Amino acid sequence: MEIQGNITLGIDPYGTAASLQKSSEDRQQVKSEQAKTTEVQGDTVTVSQDALLLTEARRTAQNTPDVRTDKVESLRIQVANGTYKPDSRLIAENLIREEPWLFQR
Secondary structure, three states: OOOOOOOOOOOOOOHHHHHEEEEHEEEEEHHHHHHHHHHHHOOOOOOHHHHHHHHHHHHHHHHHOOOOOHHHHHHHHHHHHHOOOOOHHHHHHHHHOHHHHOOOO
C-alpha cells in the first residue's frame, strides 16, 4: 500500500507523551484565546424598521380579541327590537372595496 501526498495532522503521532501533551495544551490555549476574543467582540444584531413594525403589528393583532362583544351585543339588541336597518348600499360598497376578487370572472 502506498500513501501519496502529504498529510498533516498537526501532531506527531510518533512523538513522546510529553510532546503529545504539549500539543494538546497548545490547542486548548488557542481555543481559550478565541473564546476570549469572541467575548470581547460579541455578536450584534440589527433589525430593520420594517421588521420592528411587523413585529408590533403581529403583537397587536394577537392581543386583540377575535369578537367585539360590545358590537355583537348592540346588534343583538337592535335585531331583537326590530330596529336594525342595515344599509345595503354601504354593504355592497364595502364588499367591492375589500373583496374585489368576488366579482371577477
